[in-house]
Amino acid sequence: MTMSLETKLVVSSIALLAVVSAVIATATTLFLQDFLTDRLDVQVYSAAHRSTRTAGPSNQPPSAGEVSFLLTPGQAMETFGARVRQGVIRRAAVLTDPGSVQDVPAPPAVAAVTGEPMTVNLGPLGDYRMVGAPTRDGDTLVVGLPLTGMRTTLTRLIVVEAAVTLAGVALMAIACTLLVRRAVRPLGRLAATAARVSELPLATGDAVRLARVPDVDTDPRTEVGQVGGAFNRMLGHVETAFAVRHESETRLRQFIADASHELRTPLASIVGYAQLTGRSGEPHGPQTAHALGRIRSEAGRMTTLVEDLLLLARLDAGRPLDRLELDLSPLVVNAISDAYAAAPGHRWLVSLPDQPALVVGDADRLHQVVTNLLANARTHTPPGTTVTTTVLLAPGQVSVRVADNGPGIPPDVLPHVFGRFARGDGSRSRLAGGSGLGLAIVSAVAAAHDGRVEVTSEPGNTVFTLHLPALPAL
Secondary structure (H helix, E strand, O other), X not given: OOOOHHHHHHHHHHHHHHHHHHHHHHHHHHHHHHHHHHHHHHHHHHHHHHHHHHOOOXXXXXXXXXXXXXXXXXXXXXXXXXXXXXXXEEEEEEEEEOOEEEEOOOOHHHHHOOOOOEEEXXXXXXXXXXXXXXXXXXXXXXXXXXXXXXHHHHHHHHHHHHHHHHHHHHHHHHHHHHHHHHHHHHHHHHHHHHHHHXXXXXXXXXXXXXXXXXXXXXXXXXXXXXXXXXXXXXXXXXXXXXXXXXXXHXXXXXXXXHHHHHHHXXXXXXXXXXHHHHOOOOOOOHHHHHHHHHHHHHHHHHHHHHHHHHHHHHHHOOOOOOOEEXXXXXXXXXXXXXXHHHOOOOEEEEEOOOOOOEEEXXXXXXXXXXXXXXXXXXXXXXXXXXXXXXXXXXXXXXXXXXXXXXXXXXXXXXXXXXXXXXXXXXXXXOOOOOOOOHHHHHHHHHHHOOOEEEEEEEOOEEEEEEEEEEOOOX
């Protein structure tokens, strides 16, 4: 599971505190246990020493006298005592009240108690810490004190430690959350600035004013401030680069527009003189006639290129187009008629909706878009190819789809088909030349109408789809 930096810091701090608290609590409990055990052993030794000084004769029959050492002054309540002779427990009892003892069953482990303290379980009485002390007559007096008090103390300590640890962890969680949230807040503002920059239309190449990290988050004395300052400097460099590129593109577009405009007059003169020469009635040789035909053809081709460049320059400059209500269906039919006249060897199909395909736009420019799409299919597919044009209606949208069953567009060319001077070779055969601006004009005119154009291609199925906003219903 992916966690945010804030969560990771809080969880890490809490986990570290919990581990440290657990280690301290465990060490404290073990130390206290050893301390209480040693102190209990000292008390057991003292009780055994008192017992050996007052023990009665061991050759008496079993009677109260065999554990009379329990009645020695100074013995604590619940003190256990037993007399062992030759490995046999003669009698075992517990001091219940001052001057009163109560016999209890003793397990065989009591007979094995020596001079070293050991823990023995007495069943219902619980665990006892016991030590054995020999008497002058050869018996062994086993004396023990209960571990109940020590274990009660340890249990209380553990409960207190657990409560303190939980309270500390809870307070640590609250404090860490507040402190970490405050510490990472500048990172949030830095991320917000980056998000605002990422939402800007940087791909258009226009000069834009990029957002900046607030000055409060650019303090060089802090790590976050250093990042914020470096981010602002980077944004400044990016903004400068965009401004320089925009200025360069503006100059280039202006040059193209001026050059295209200036070329129209000499091109018109060339075409006019070529036509005048052809109509002069003077006899021309075959080579001269061919040359005049090539002059007229290439001048016409260059005129088309200049007009395309001039149109793109105007669209780049954001010059408004005509905005009139029009039906795309007749426009598509006229474009297909022109395409059939230009390439009767292709099979041209059309599918129109029953209702008018109404949009608001420039009829000449939209006619040029459809013409360019059909020309693209015509020039890059062999004769006999079927080209199907379909007008589609959808809520708020009108689409024109041009599909052909030609060889398709190479995958490495497909991402760039709408670029200027893009040319597709390979499987889409070049039967006729082109300026490389046809699809660029399609994309630019579509964008000027708040629309878009898409393409998908594979061998046997290439589809260009123009999407335009439909005329709003009254």
